[in-house]
Amino acid sequence: MKIGLGWNPRESAFRVERSLPSSLPEPPIVISFDVEEHFRIEAAANVTCSTDLRQVYSDRMDASTRRLLDQLGEAQTLATFYIVGQIAVTHPKLVKDIAGAGHEIGSHSWEHLRVHRLNPASFREDLKRSIGALEQASGAAVKGFRAPTFSVMKETAWVVDALAESGLRYDSSIFPVRHDRYGVPSAPRTPFVLLGNQRQILELPPATYRRFGQNMPVAGGGYFRLFPLGFMRAGIAQLSERAAPPSVSMLYFHPWEFDPGQPKLPLNRLSRFRTYVGIGRSTARLGRLFERYSGRFRRAIDVVEELEMRLEMLPRFRLDGENRGTESPG
Numbered sequence: 306m307k308i309g310l311g312w313n314p315r316e317s318a319f320r321v322e323r324s325l326p327s328s329l330p331e332p333p334i335v336i337s338f339d340v341e342e343h344f345r346i347e348a349a350a351n352v353t354c355s356t357d358l359r360q361v362y363s364d365r366m367d368a369s370t371r372r373l374l375d376q377l378g379e380a381q382t383l384a385t386f387y388i389v390g391q392i393a394v395t396h397p398k399l400v401k402d403i404a405g406a407g408h409e410i411g412s413h414s415w416e417h418l419r420v421h422r423l424n425p426a427s428f429r430e431d432l433k434r435s436i437g438a439l440e441q442a443s444g445a446a447v448k449g450f451r452a453p454t455f456s457v458m459k460e461t462a463w464v465v466d467a468l469a470e471s472g473l474r475y476d477s478s479i480f481p482v483r484h485d486r487y488g489v490p491s492a493p494r495t496p497f498v499l500l501g502n503q504r505q506i507l508e509l510p511p512a513t514y515r516r517f518g519q520n521m522p523v524a525g526g527g528y529f530r531l532f533p534l535g536f537m538r539a540g541i542a543q544l545s546e547r548a549a550p551p552s553v554s555m556l557y558f559h560p561w562e563f564d565p566g567q568p569k570l571p572l573n574r575l576s577r578f579r580t581y582v583g584i585g586r587s588t589a590r591l592g593r594l595f596e597r598y599s600g601r602f603r604r605a606i607d608v609v610e611e612l613e614m615r616l617e618m619l620p621r622f623r624l625d626g627e628n629r630g631t632e633s634p635g
């Protein structure tokens with residue numbers, strides 16, 4: 306991916322921010338967490354993990370999520386938590402406490418299988434179980450979904466109808482980037498109506514920064530931990546540039562990314578680097594985001610409720626279609 310090349314993200318973010326008319330309310334930013342035990346990550350799909358080690362990760366997931374809840378509370382910030390359904394069974398109190406603090410509970414599937422590993426029937430079953438368990442533990446309705454490893458892609462286009470049929474109000478699983486594991490580079494960078502064969506659903510794509518004709522995945526992950534925070538800020542500034550179509554900066558994190566003391570999984574060199582780089586500074590960085598953008602954070606469902614009133618302003622996009630004219634600005 307082309308980055309660097311003498312470009313200073315701090316300067317660029319500053320320049321874009323200056324061009325915003327001061328009278329317009331600034332578009333919202335969503336802090337989202339994909340809650341899963343560390344052994345469930347896609348990079349560890351072929352790693353065998355002992356029952357004892359799984360338990361260690363399970364306990365640590367609970368503890369790091371609670372630290373995040375404290376940090377959010379101190380910053381008076383509400384977030385969205387996409388939680389693996391099985392966690393609602395093993396840690397019902399955690400799910401209840403997240404909802405009790407006012408955060409949104411969304412589904413991150415039942416057992417964290419990529420959509421590619423399911424078919425329409427088994428996906429529906431997986432989603433139904435996940436929503437049922439999360440609603441039971443939280444006492445709140447689940448309205449949003451994030452697929453494990455952003456696995457809503459061209460080859461899993463059938464999933465759109467299943468998501469809409471399940472009663473969900475929105476999805477946040479399409480990353481408009483080119484990546485070896487996920488991504489739909491032609492998808493709009495701002496919220497859009499995702500068209501299935503029979504039905505449609507509102508999509509909130511994670512934040513990207515468009516530069517050199519490419520979308521960079523600045524919403525979280527390695528970009529958050531490895532590169533200067535200026536990359537994420539540049540993405541937020543660029544997505545905030547224009548009033549139409551409506552935009553949102555959807556950011557994503559995982560509780561295990563805030564746990565530098567956890568035992569490391571035996572991953573290959575590249576995955577090890579991607580997974581653990583910068584973990585020691587994540588908590589401080591999140592704090593800097595809270596400070597920098599204080600007042601702009603919203604739960605995904607709150608953004609969705611506003612967007613539902615302006616659906617006609619949003620681009621429409623089909624995963625398996627030509628999609629001429631749906632390119633978002635930038």
Ligand SMILES: [Zn+2]
Pocket residue numbers: 339341413417452453454
């Ligand atoms: Zn996940």
